[in-house]
Amino acid sequence: MTEEQLQVIKMRAKYATDGPWKVVKSEEFGMQIGTAWEHGQLKAGVPIVTTEHGIDGVTVYINKDNAEFIANAREDVPALLQQVTSLQDEYERMKQSRNHWHSVAVGRRMATTELKDHLDRTELAEVKARMEIEALGGYFNALIRQRDRQLEGERKGSQRVQAENEQLREALTIILEDEAPNCDGYETLIHATARKALAGESND
Structure with missing residues (x-):
């Protein structure tokens, strides 16, 4: 994943309504999505995806930023998963490299400047990779849960539309x-x- 792609995903997450989100079940309106937190004035969660049933079918209401966030989740999630896998692989390679150089230092009782610089760079990269993995992990887990809820809501909404x-x-x-x-x-x-x-x- 390029830095540009990652920045685009970050922007979509930034402009979407703050989470966490949850699926709201209503006998009158079916499956909808709203925030898990309550708005101070509304005294309820902020609507994310709402529906209105009429003679012409079901009308879905969602703002542009949230629609972009949900619609792109299908591509963003796999891309982030691939990025996490790549970072994990790189983390393991750096870890093995660090262990190797530690063994060399202990076995030969030498700690040259070159070896020390290598270990410092490896450990710094390892910390950065671990932090990015943790941040991306929480984000793509939220996207997966959101995508599953959206797909379930669409399936049930389609059944209602057919009957109507x-x-x-x-x-x-x-x-x-x-x-x-x-x-x-x-x-x-x-x-x-x-x-x-x-x-x-x-x-x-």
Whole structure:
């Protein structure tokens, strides 16, 4: 992972609503996402992803920064995992190198300036790598949990939308029967609207 890629991910995390987040279950609105902490004025968590059910289906509300954060999690998480793995591998290589040089120093009873400088650089890099691993570990774990919750919410929301669409189709069919054109072929506006709605659905 390049420094530029890491900075982009950091910016997405910075501008998204502060965490932690949690999934909020509602019998009326289904699965939603909000903050686990309460807003001082709202006396409740801050909404992250909310839904509104209407005759046209489910409307999802989410601000741009949070949408960017969630949408990019699918790519960000694997990239961060790969970065952590790379850092862990580098950490193990540096650890083995340090152990080797320690053995050389003990075995030969020598601590040259070159060896000391090498150990200092290795230990400094080791500390930096460990700190970055810990920071990235907490971040990608949060992203994984958030992604799993979002996918579960989308799955359940899709099932509700399908049921509501079926009800809408039945209602439109009844309207077509009740508002059928008379013997003169005159078609009411209601009948035309219902017919176009069903035709549009089948074309989609």
